[in-house]
Amino acid sequence: MSAVVFSEYGGPEVLSIAQRPVPAPGRTEVLVRISSAAVSTADVIMRKGSPFVARLAMGLLKPGKPVLGTEYSGVVEQCGADVDRFVKGDIVVGATGDDFGAHAQYICVDEQAVLAQVPEGLDAADMLAISEGAMTALPFLRDAGGIRKGMQVLVNGASGSVGSAAVQLARHFGAQVTAVCSAGNAELVRSLGATEVIDYASEDFTAGEARYDIVFDAVGRSSFAACRRVLKPDGAYLCTVLSFGILMQNWLTGRSSGQRARIILTGLRDAKLRAKDLRYICRLAGEGVLKPVIDSRYPLEQVREAHTRVDSGHKRGSVLLDLP
Ligand SMILES: NC(=O)c1ccc[n+]([C@@H]2O[C@H](COP(=O)([O-])OP(=O)(O)OC[C@H]3O[C@@H](n4cnc5c(N)ncnc54)[C@H](OP(=O)(O)O)[C@@H]3O)[C@@H](O)[C@H]2O)c1
The missing domain is CATH 3.40.50.720 (NAD(P)-binding Rossmann-like Domain)
Structure with missing residues (x-):
């Protein structure tokens, strides 16, 4: 699978696209094929390693988590043997928190993680943009x-x-x-x-x-x-x-x-609370209470341009990265 990786702090030029093995889900995990991921202000802070406090989470001298990205949406591709909350084909939205790792084509997360079904009739990228903020x-x-x-x-x-x-x-x-x-x-x-x-x-x-x-x-x-x-x-x-x-x-x-x-x-809040919030936000989105605000969308190969847009400090709503 393709993933956006970085091994040193700096401008958007430190980002590159690398090939990695598709992860295999454990017994209680689901494998999600990510269709879109948000490029957030947190991602650019972690990429820059600035302000310095970011390095306490990411690594003092160099980044310890090579793949950025926290909020994502996509489709459940495979479920572990003990998964009962999701089934293959579910359209989902999720957030990894300080684990990052969403700027990749696939991610494995526990079924109890911050993951929810996208309400019927709602586009997965729209739901992602709603949930990010x-x-x-x-x-x-x-x-x-x-x-x-x-x-x-x-x-x-x-x-x-x-x-x-x-x-x-x-x-x-x-x-x-x-x-x-x-x-x-x-x-x-x-x-x-x-x-x-x-x-x-x-x-x-x-x-x-x-x-x-x-x-x-x-x-x-x-x-x-x-x-x-x-x-x-x-x-x-x-x-x-x-x-x-x-x-x-x-x-x-x-x-x-x-x-x-x-x-x-x-x-950094408790994952159970965040998962509950995500389900509540999905419900509000399904009822039409929350609308998406999408600044721009970039294909994976333009991830540096996506970061440059977020770096500007003038995005309107969310910047999304579309994964092939
Ligand atoms: N505490 C947490 O857990 C947490 C979680 C998520 C995000 N954050 C932080 O929250 C901040 C906001 O994130 P975000 O993604 O919403 O930011 P953002 O999208 O980057 O905010 C950009 C918006 O801010 C406006 N803006 C720029 N300068 C302004 C000013 N002086 N006064 C009023 N508005 C101004 C811009 O409008 P114009 O183009 O019109 O200037 C633009 O629409 C980030 O610093 C992020 O790190 C914190």
């Missing part, structure tokens, strides 16, 4: 933010994969959503459910008059200190991007009933 946005809004009907929620970076899912989920939970993005993406975020839109190029949302129950910075371009002004007295500042500052603020406000800051490393 929603698997992060859901635990942030629900668990860290305690989102409830009627809340005022601001999403910064609302046009990215996490942000676009957050806008849709927040609307689904009955919140009023203000989206922060560039003018070119205003129409997109309104179509996803935002009622107010702030263009970050011409307006600083932290200087406005509105007050929010949740400020969800999906792209980590703000700070807790700057956002406190626009947070309600018991408001939550949620940030997806790891930094020493957010870790300290998370710890300092950990027991606060007032304003608080939170970060979650969603890919």
Whole structure:
């Protein structure tokens, strides 16, 4: 099978396509033939080995996991003898978390892993694009933010994969959503459910008059200190991007009933919880609550171009890699 491999940290040029044996499923595993995989911001961080903290997961001097890719969709090709949750031919969507390995034509995963059936009538690549952002946005809004009907929620970076899912989920939970993005993406975020839109190029949302129950910075371009002004007295500042500052603020406000800051490393959460979330997200997608936002799709041989697009920091939703 073909897989995208890398053996040193650097730009997209460190990626190449190599041939590897197709893995054989164990008794409780399924073999999935991957049709599409997301090229995520986490993939480019791991490829670069920067910020340095990424190397704690990937290897200090060189990458220890040669195949990147966490979110994927495809078809179950073979089942181990003890598998009873899936059958050959099931169309599935999955996430490997910090095991990576999805930028390949095949992957073997345990049937209890983060894997779910794509709802009938939904395209597998569309389901993948929905789940990529929603698997992060859901635990942030629900668990860290305690989102409830009627809340005022601001999403910064609302046009990215996490942000676009957050806008849709927040609307689904009955919140009023203000989206922060560039003018070119205003129409997109309104179509996803935002009622107010702030263009970050011409307006600083932290200087406005509105007050929010949740400020969800999906792209980590703000700070807790700057956002406190626009947070309600018991408001939550949620940030997806790891930094020493957010870790300290998370710890300092950990027991606060007032304003608080939170970060979650969603890919490191318990696999059972993530699997449950994935099934819930699939259900919402099947009901038409969540829509895919796909920036672009690249064939396997253009994996470097796909990484370059993600590196730009301006993708709208997901960048997908299509495997032959
Ligand atoms: N904590 C976790 O477990 C976790 C999990 C997943 C992802 N993440 C992190 O979450 C971040 C977001 O991921 P993503 O895939 O959603 O990102 P993304 O798709 O790369 O975000 C790009 C979007 O951000 C917008 N943007 C760029 N600069 C902005 C600014 N100054 N203000 C507002 N929006 C701006 C861009 O819009 P324009 O083109 O209009 O500028 C673009 O649409 C990444 O840093 C990723 O590492 C964390």
